[in-house]
Amino acid sequence: MAKLDFSALGAPKQLKPSDQHTEPRQLFRAFVDRPDWMPYLRGPQDQVLDKWHARREEPDLAVKMNTGGGKTVVGLTIGKSWLNEGVAPVAYLVPDEMLVGQVVEQAHLLGVPVTTDTDSQFKRGEAILVDSFAKLFNSKSVFGISGSYPKSPRFSLAGVIVDDAHACLIKAQQLFRMTVPRTVDGEDNEAYFQLLKLFMSDLKAQSRPVAMELEEGLSQAILEVPFWAWQNQQEAVTRILGEAARSDTWSAWPLLADSLDASTAVVTTDAFQIQPFCSPTHLLTGFANTKRRVYLTATLADDSVLVRDLGAGAAAVAAPIVPEGAGDIGDRMILMPQELIPGASDDEVRAWAAKWAEDRNVVVIVPSRPKAKAWEDYAQLVLDRDSIEDGVAQLKANPRLGLVVMINRYDGIDLPDAACNFLVLDGLPEAREGLERLAEARDTETNSLAVQQVHRIEQGMGRATRSTTDHAVVVLIGTSLTDRVDAAMGRFSPATQLQFERAATMAQALDVSGLEDLDGVVQQCLERDSGWINFAMGPLATLDYETPPVNAAAQLEREAFLSATRSGDYAGATEKQQAAIRQADPAPGATAELRQRLASYVNHFDVTRAQEIQKAAQRDNPQLVRPLDGVKFEALSHAARTQAEAASQYLRDQYASGNSLRVHSEALLSSLTWGPRWREFEKALADVGLHLGYRTQRPDLELGEGPDGLWAATDATFVIWEAKSRSLNNHPVYKGDAEQISMAADWFRLKYPNSPGIPVIIHPRSDFEHDASWPEGCRVLDEKRLGKYQASLRKFFTQVSADDSYRDVAKVAAALAMNGLTEQTWIDRFTTTPARKPAKRPASQDELPIAQRLEFPAKK
Secondary structure (H helix, E strand, C coil): CCCCCHHHHCCCCCCCHHHCCCCHHHHHHCCCCCCCCCCCCCHHHHHHHHHHHHCCCCCEEEEECCCCCCHHHHHHHHHHHHHHHCCCCEEEEECCHHHHHHHHHHHHHHCCCEECCCCHHHHCCCCEEEEEHHHCCCCCCCCCECCCCCECCCCCCCEEEEECHHHHHHHHHHHCCEEEECEECCEECHHHHHHHHHHHHHHHHHCHHHHHHHHHCCCCCEEECCHHHHHHCHHHHHHHHHHHHHCCCCCCHHHHHHHHHHEEEEEECCEEEEEECCCCHHHEHHHHCCCEEEEEECCCCCCHHHHHHHCCCHHHHHCCECCCCCCCCCEEEEECHHHHCCCCCHHHHHHHHHHHHHCCCEEEEECCHHHHHCCCCCCCEEECCCCHHHHHHHHHHCCCCCEEEEECCCCCCCCCHHHCCEEEEECCCCCCCHHHHHHHHHCCCCCHHHHHHHHHHHHHHCCCCCCCCCEEEEEEECHHHHHHHHHCHHHCCHHHHHHHHHHHHHHHHCCCCCHHHHHHHHHHHHCCCHHHHHHHHHHHHHCCCCCCCCCHHHHHHHHHHHHHHHHCCHHHHHHHHHHHHHHCCCCHHHHHHHHHHHHHHHCCCCHHHHHHHHHHHHHHCCCCCCCCCCCCCCCCCCCCCCHHHHHHHHHHHHCCCHHHHHHHHHHHHHCCCCCCCHHHHHHHHHHHHHHCCCEEECHHHHHCCCCCEEEECCCCCEEEEEECCCCCCCCCECHHHHHHHHHHHHHHHHHCCCCCEEEEEECCCCEECCCCCCCCCCEEECHHHHHHHHHHHHHHHHHHHHHHHHHCHHHHHHHHHHCCCCCCCHHHHHCECCEECCCCCCCCHHHCCHHHHCCCCCCC
């Protein structure tokens, strides 16, 4: 019989002080191993933790702090407090794997026990699980899944901390998205082509030319599958996607299947993508059933997306926990050189920025690898996802490393102190996948892409100012970037808005004619000039947080989605969606996409009414899917005024100042470039017409037939545009392209039988294939002439921007005439007549090189 000497087993294990306290200040003081440079909680950290402690039992809480405000310490302290209270297990989730390491490092400094594995420490509530968002949000989550493909949980969660919730939101959307690529390992993917064939007739009804490009695999082609076609083919789609999912271990299919008929389907040349209207986070039982959730967010104005897509409690998001003041941010001198010197090119600004790397680190963030190539002559390092961690370590270790380029890395990088005092953002964060490109094409300031872009810009700008003691010059390059900043200023955090306001005040006082004239003010920031510090930082001290109301439409949109997907209650979904529309921005364009979603719900029980709703929505935003019976043709009328009067009136309606006109016009002209972004080109072409006093339409987009563009001049003539901006200059105008301008001219004669029209094709070359035909009176705007046209447009915009001259009709008229842009002169000046490329006659043997002569049979 076994016996024990219980006296030898000792007394119960004594808890460390850091395992006892739940009150945040006491708990932080109990982290006795923290470094000397972290003696106490910073003011904003102390304030938000105190407020959190008073509301700790609420199931959802949002904590908003400025970028660099110390959210990680706050999150870890909350997690440890939960463990000490007995709320366990706890997970701390970040957007990606690199951030996992940073949080773990911070936890070790504090003395907070963490683990990166669902081990016994995590299960017993002895350590916080730190992992990427995908650990919880995936189709095989170890924390459980409900729905048609249930998965029992292996682990439970009592508390979840979501760090950088807006970035995690983007990850969530990607994780709930099913992508069926066109090719797999270089071979055609059968599932993609099955789906393409299934919907080809519906896609051709939307746009025959684009649908044919999808068939041929031409780059940048994209179309949305009409919701009625999508719903009618649910059985076939389910079979195709289910089979495709069996060969993809991490397919989103188990998370998407129950939301299939409440999803958007987009076809691109590269993939077929399906995304639910809202992320069905309720299927992730580990997240949905968690006792407490805390969302750590940057101080962006609109947190409604957290309600709509993550299912966060609307009340919590509407009453976020914030510090007492909003000035807890580092010193940033924001410069937009192309607003100060409108003639400065991107390359000139890059060269100017690069010179500052001679005796300090300059970090450049770009959205893509092609953008990074513009810096290759200056860069010591070009960092991508595989090399970023090592590159950041080098920057921190060497304050004179030089210029370092980071590709598409706007968050998760800490570059404090001398690691970076000169930061550049070059270009607007791009829409890369089909669904983002679709949102971009719809061009509404209310869409989620605009929110994501602002979030990434603000996050990127904060990389070098990780505390109130940091300082940096932040340079924004590219008119598309500065144009987005100006248009979406209200979406930035209060502190960043104030810093932009300081930048605008500084710009008005500066007398600059060239980039070198900016050197002095840059040095004032870098050398810590007291005048600059007082000017920049003084107003921050009294800045308060503003808590904008959560858009009531966000909660209603989610409720509509849940009614449709959880119980098939489409009538209930319709009521909720209608309520969401009533709560949304009343502008027709702002609600058009919400009304298309309403039509998709109504289509389940009233097809006729659904088409009526869709017709009205598409009228307000022509980028939405066209209804079954098409769009009613409305003839484009001429303005009853002179060209200069029409142009001046349009410019006065659009722009508050000549500077804003100058900046926007540069973004406009930058879109008139050869390449794959044809949608942007065609939109810019229509916008140019409006700026010049024409009335414009895009019949192919709006009606599914006709030319790419139509301009109505005030002299009663029309310009019929067919844009081939994707064509290369190594071939003439192909017969097929010539047929399109001919069909566009035929369409015009049918719709406007009594009006004169000039067909103009935009193509790098003015010569046509030998067997191609073109319509009578056809003109060509080729590569050389487009360059001259852009140069004249730039001069025109410069002249009418100066001293707000666009408000004076006489000055606008003079600028139009001076630059050859009047309705009577521009055709002859900037276009040419087509030429026919001679047919190739069969070469004789003697005319060929020797190597080719051997291929001919011998003469008889």
